Amino acid sequence: MSSQALVEIRDVNFAYDSRPILKGVNLTFPKGKVIAVMGGSGCGKTTLLQLIGGALKPSSGYVKVDGQVIHELDHKGLYHMRRRMGMLFQFGALFTDMSVYDNVAFQMREHTDLPEEIIRDLVLMKLNAVGLRGTHNLMPAELSGGMARRVALARTVALDPMLIMYDEPFAGLDPISLTVVGNLIRSLNDALGATSVVVTHDVQESLKIVDYIYFIADGVVVAEGTPAEISSSDKPFVHQFVHGEMDGPVPFHYPSSNYEQDLNLRPGR
Amino acid sequence: MTIVENLRFLGHRIVNAVWRIGFASRFFILILFYSGTSFRRFQLTIKELFSSGVMSLIIILVAGTFVGMVLGLQGYETLKRYGSESALGSLVALSLVRELGPVLAALLFASRAGSAMTAEIGLMKATEQISAMEMMAINPIARVVAPRFWAGVISMPLLSALFSAMGVFGGYVVGVVLIGVDQGSFWSQMQAGVDFKHDIVNGMIKSFVFGVAVTAIALFEGYDAPPTAEGVSGATTRTVVESSLTILFLDFILTAFMFQGE
Numbered sequence: 001m002s003s004q005a006l007v008e009i010r011d012v013n014f015a016y017d018s019r020p021i022l023k024g025v026n027l028t029f030p031k032g033k034v035i036a037v038m039g040g041s042g043c044g045k046t047t048l049l050q051l052i053g054g055a056l057k058p059s060s061g062y063v064k065v066d067g068q069v070i071h072e073l074d075h076k077g078l079y080h081m082r083r084r085m086g087m088l089f090q091f092g093a094l095f096t097d098m099s100v101y102d103n104v105a106f107q108m109r110e111h112t113d114l115p116e117e118i119i120r121d122l123v124l125m126k127l128n129a130v131g132l133r134g135t136h137n138l139m140p141a142e143l144s145g146g147m148a149r150r151v152a153l154a155r156t157v158a159l160d161p162m163l164i165m166y167d168e169p170f171a172g173l174d175p176i177s178l179t180v181v182g183n184l185i186r187s188l189n190d191a192l193g194a195t196s197v198v199v200t201h202d203v204q205e206s207l208k209i210v211d212y213i214y215f216i217a218d219g220v221v222v223a224e225g226t227p228a229e230i231s232s233s234d235k236p237f238v239h240q241f242v243h244g245e246m247d248g249p250v251p252f253h254y255p256s257s258n259y260e261q262d263l264n265l266r267p268g269r
Numbered sequence: 270m271t272i273v274e275n276l277r278f279l280g281h282r283i284v285n286a287v288w289r290i291g292f293a294s295r296f297f298i299l300i301l302f303y304s305g306t307s308f309r310r311f312q313l314t315i316k317e318l319f320s321s322g323v324m325s326l327i328i329i330l331v332a333g334t335f336v337g338m339v340l341g342l343q344g345y346e347t348l349k350r351y352g353s354e355s356a357l358g359s360l361v362a363l364s365l366v367r368e369l370g371p372v373l374a375a376l377l378f379a380s381r382a383g384s385a386m387t388a389e390i391g392l393m394k395a396t397e398q399i400s401a402m403e404m405m406a407i408n409p410i411a412r413v414v415a416p417r418f419w420a421g422v423i424s425m426p427l428l429s430a431l432f433s434a435m436g437v438f439g440g441y442v443v444g445v446v447l448i449g450v451d452q453g454s455f456w457s458q459m460q461a462g463v464d465f466k467h468d469i470v471n472g473m474i475k476s477f478v479f480g481v482a483v484t485a486i487a488l489f490e491g492y493d494a495p496p497t498a499e500g501v502s503g504a505t506t507r508t509v510v511e512s513s514l515t516i517l518f519l520d521f522i523l524t525a526f527m528f529q530g531e
Binding site for chain 1: 400403408
């Protein structure tokens, strides 16, 4: 990955109380690329997004976005930076008391002085890009899970962000919606000239749309590479993850005491 | 449990309580600090005035009428013993504007609008709507919390006044229309007995203070709720319990200051 880096994560350590989540991770997200961050549940993927967005501060190390160290920004500076970022939450996080139209228009009304006619055109263009222009009068409760995710995607890119973060964008979607959302992530990134970070479990869909993949386990980067390199990797963790094997470096059994002792079996029986 | 464990448990509870008080105070200061949006974009506050104030009207008006009717009945029975039935209007009005109006309206407001505010904010947090707003560089305290706070503070005295007005009407229906107390005495005694500054303004001050307390508690509990179904349900219950106790406690303090040595 030779392009100029938009996001640099260097020697980042982070812990919740005394429980370490990230242990000295180093990642680079170049401009214009779609990068996937994968790993098992609780490995620190979402924490990584929160560190990039400035919702959390690293215990040590730093996260740099567009040349600025995020945790050194003051409140105003952080909010200024966030206006150039977009984040798609796991289940969309649409505002349930607003229509689809108002959800997409929300940031435009809050952050710009654009007249309502221009906002209307922009909202319809964003909704059209995700194929849901016809839903602008509906309320979020009237949408299916896949549609809600696409509306949330339209809202995420409402102000044409330079960095788009996706937190489990494929979770709970049917195969058609999953493909649609996957393709939208790629096409919107390319159309906007943005950089996208996709935190996901979905290996097969990610391999189709991303440029580079990082694997995180136990708070460290255990593997990285292009989709082709990852697909053919013989590293035990990557192999288990990509092929969805039950047992391997990530064990099937939660650590416990001796099974025979638990069942009160005597030796020899 | 050993003594050490008991002490540890007690210490943990005390530290938690102090932490919560500190967090609540900081939250209240932040609401005041970020209140500019609520007035610059007053339509946000008006929207919340509708949900917390207008939507509470039915319960306030109906409850006020019945409380006034009960006051009319009970007051008449008591005053009749001393041959002072004509003072019924004064008794009903004073009871309502000084105490029952502000206190009962606030208790009803806490149950109806306060619990709704807590549940709404708590669910917004649980469904990541608050986090989404933060990530859009929009301050949720300025955009979501402060308008609700000022809507509660503005609507509480108005609801309290309507409660008292409906109570007076209820007392009139029972005392004058049904029992037959002289209409002239009822109104003239009321007019003579109720002082605008001493009774009505003090009653309004009480309801304003209750409005601040109830709304701040409701919003804090919602904002502080763990993002789970159980967390939101617990926060809603805490809002009603804490608000009710706070109203009664503040009522005693305010009454002691306002009406002492009469």
